[in-house]
Amino acid sequence: xxxxxxxYTDVVFGLTTLxxxxxxxxxxxxxxxxxxxxxxxxxxxxxxGLTGFYRIKTAFPPRFLFMVVPPMIFIxxxxxxxxxxxxxxxxxxxxxxxxxxxxxxxxxxxFWLYIYKTVPVLMTFEGRNFDILSGLTAPFIYYFGFIxxxxxxxILLIWNFACLGLLINIVVTAxxxxxxxxQKLAFEQPNIAxxxxxxxxxxxxxxxLVLFSHLASIRKxxxxxxxx
Numbered sequence: 001x002x003x004x005x006x007x008y009t010d011v012v013f014g015l016t017t018l019x020x021x022x023x024x025x026x027x028x029x030x031x032x033x034x035x036x037x038x039x040x041x042x043x044x045x046x047x048x049g050l051t052g053f054y055r056i057k058t059a060f061p062p063r064f065l066f067m068v069v070p071p072m073i074f075i076x077x078x079x080x081x082x083x084x085x086x087x088x089x090x091x092x093x094x095x096x097x098x099x100x101x102x103x104x105x106x107x108x109x110x111f112w113l114y115i116y117k118t119v120p121v122l123m124t125f126e127g128r129n130f131d132i133l134s135g136l137t138a139p140f141i142y143y144f145g146f147i148x149x150x151x152x153x154x155i156l157l158i159w160n161f162a163c164l165g166l167l168i169n170i171v172v173t174a175x176x177x178x179x180x181x182x183q184k185l186a187f188e189q190p191n192i193a194x195x196x197x198x199x200x201x202x203x204x205x206x207x208x209l210v211l212f213s214h215l216a217s218i219r220k221x222x223x224x225x226x227x228x
Contacts, residue, residue: 016105027095049197071208094146096213103135118193134163164214
């Protein structure tokens with residue numbers, strides 16, 4: 001089934017993932033250490049995706065967890081350790097905001113994957129996924145919030161929390177639609193795309209960076225008080 005996908009879906013998603021990493025690299029002021037860590041993790045996911053590691057569904061614990069648990073642990077460590085908090089303090093909130101434009105091509109790719117029956121309609125904007133709104137509004141929040149400085153802290157916080165809610169919604173839907181022991185949705189068309197390269201970059205790289213960008217931005221806004 002994955003072999004039937006047109007090449008442009010792979011290309012667009014691959015470029016979208018690289019754009020996500022590039023924008024995060026920019027948000028961290030060009031940190032080479034950050035870039036090396038991200039590229040190393042992505043390279044490991046390339047190997048696991050191409051070798052069919054994630055397509056073995058009978059393994060326990062589910063191998064899908066290896067895509068999502070390490071990034072989540074890493075994010076938690078950044079928030080609870082002194083060196084991690086220094087890293088957070090150094091991030092650029094305007095570039096963290098701009099990063100969310102990648103959610104537009106991600107949603108387009110998910111729609112294409114649905115057409116070729118590799119993800120359920122629930123994961124698209126024709127179903128219960130409205131995450132594209134985050135991507136469409138991100139350039140305006142970036143421009144009016146950080147370039148023109150016409151949006152106050154409250155508006156920026158509301159936007160981040162609202163978009164975080166949209167992200168959580170699609171993540172929960174995607175996990176519960178995957179062909180795993182805890183699948184609860186979309187049995188007629190499960191979410192199989194993320195078990196293959198390059199789409200395993202979605203839960204292992206793109207989603208963690210998008211999630212982290214919201215959490216880091218919220219932390220920075222709460223610390224900043226009324227001054228951005």
